[in-house]
Amino acid sequence: MKRIYTEAEWKSLRFGLFQENKSLGFVPTMGALHQGHLDLVAESLSQTDYTLVSIFVNPTQFNSHEDFQNYPNTLEADLALLDSKGVDAVFLPSTDTLYPKPPQLSIDFGHLSRVLEGKFRPGHFNGVGLVVAKLFHIIQPTVAFFGQKDLQQVAVIRRLVFDFSFDLDLVVVPTRREIDGLAMSSRNLRLDPQERTIAPLLYSGMQEVKQHLLSGMSWKEVKANFLKQLAAQKQLSIEYLELVHPETFEIYETFSPLGPCSICLAAYVSKIRLIDNLPIIE
């Protein structure tokens, strides 16, 4: 597996792939890899000729300095894992490589920047948009792989690709969960054993919500029940729970089985912020 640190190193390799007419799969990550990331990697390996994974903890998408500072770093284990899976190359840019100067441009995704993650993490999608646009320009993938776990991020990237006319396909990979239903996340590493036992309540709660909606209960009632039930857990606090259109993120006040909708939530388990979502109607 090739380790690439600079744009120049990658450009010559990319040119070779281009000349051989090879497809290039790209999996952007922030490291601390788990099976969810590896699912994206497996998709890329099966769908494309050459797979490049990037590992870069992007400072511009963190709205909390503490969260950025505490983001787990397991680089050597990550590289060994990727190598063992047959990944062709890994891109490991430094912050100076990607941001020789602080970016002046900011990207406003309209409604997507103002609701749910956009609302509670101001500036987050601007940072995501900037780094992903930079990476797309540098890497020039034919296919890019993203996780459904970050549903609103997928919607943002879809807009980015459309509005900037990036010549690539997006593939969205389903959320990988632990056996007890907790969505895999690099942040789970920061949960202590007690917090780890509480975190799966988010998924079981969402499954209950789904059942109740499909059996005809009103969204207002289902939401109130969910919030009440979880309020009993001292270490758990829900930041938001919304029913949305999975692409536009229009927020629904009532449930209709006639069009696509997903529930999305963010919650703190003690100090650790987790997000998850579940499609209700696909």
Ligand code: AMP
């Ligand atoms: P991150 O390293 O958290 O920036 O995630 C890198 C990519 O992996 C993003 O496209 C995420 O949506 C995706 N991802 C993270 N966790 C999961 C998961 N549990 N299942 C599927 N994809 C995931």
